Amino acid sequence: MFQIFTDFASWLVYQIVGLSPGTKVGDALHFFVEDTSKIFALLVFMIYIIALIRASLNVEKVRDYLATKHRGIGYLLGSCFGAITPFCSCSSIPVFLGFTSAGIPVGITMAFLLTSPLINEVAVLLLLSLLGWKFTLMYVVVGMAVGILGGIFLDLIKAERWLQPFAAKAYQQATSKQQTDQGASTKTSAMSFQARHKFAMSETLDILGRVWKWVFIGVGLGAGLHGFVPDGWIASHLGDGQWWSVPAAVLLGIPLYSNATGVIPVMEGLITNGLPIGTTLAFCMSTVAASFPEFVLLKQVMQWRLLAILFGLLLASFTLIGWIFNFTFA
């Protein structure tokens, strides 16, 4: 199915540009053209289709739904909705407050917010096309597990104690009110196909507008790894899954701030060059989910102590994931 992109890249790089296969530049450019054309074709097609289907899903509906659910299943649902609900990362804070002031426990809200950057349709598509369905499934399961377990942990330590006072107050008011009032639900109206199409179009343009540069940067880096890092260098230096390589990868990922779109092509490059799967996963998740700009934003609703706990929690779980996968797949 993806052969057409390989052929296109061969035609462009070897025949039109005139580089010969087997040279470093030729290889790297071929990889770059093949991956970018494949990724963009997939993105346009799939984002449109997915947006068409989920057009009527929004954070308000998710909030109303979660507010009525039992806590036990809430973590799982929160994490699932985090994976599929579209929202701009600059809305994290309003979403957090909206959930909290509807009386949804902090852990469930965080299950939603932690899973959201890790898993989305763009990430899943890229993983499927570049690394295959097994890896994709693994990634999704692990990503959701981080959200669910992270959420449960935050509730166990009663994280709501360390919200900023106004947010804590809103949460308390909502939970005491809930006994009498089961929360008004927003009106649901069926969407016409016309409206869905319009939403899907604008969603596709919006996502493409946000991610196109990441695709180029990510694939460019991947191509660089592919063509210029000597074969076997990574495998011989980091390939045995030395224990320290996982925390090192996690730490390296923190200052690097990227979204999943940019980092997945790099993952492909790292894995084909022989970096162990756990180390790669740890690096990728740390780059996507633990970033300073996001944490500075969260400071508006959380006290330092909770932020530090959250940060530590993420780092520890990514390291653990890396070790487990390295161990299992060694």
Add this chain to the structure above:
Amino acid sequence: MKTIKVLGSGCAKCVKTAEMIEKIAAELDIEASVSKETSPEVIMAYGVMSTPAVVINEQLVHSGSIPQRSEIEAWLVQQ
């Protein structure tokens, strides 16, 4: 005179929304004071979860995206 607030955490879309409203108001020659509201506490008080959101004379009229030009014109003309 309309008092218009654009709610949002200061992201690019919110800035753009506010600029658009100011520009269109000037074009239509309608008096409006446009301000940006970035405080999470205030945004929460309006019950808004997806930004940018637009509040006109304390009435929430829009949330979740940069509004269309036609929508902005309709808000401004409306009495």
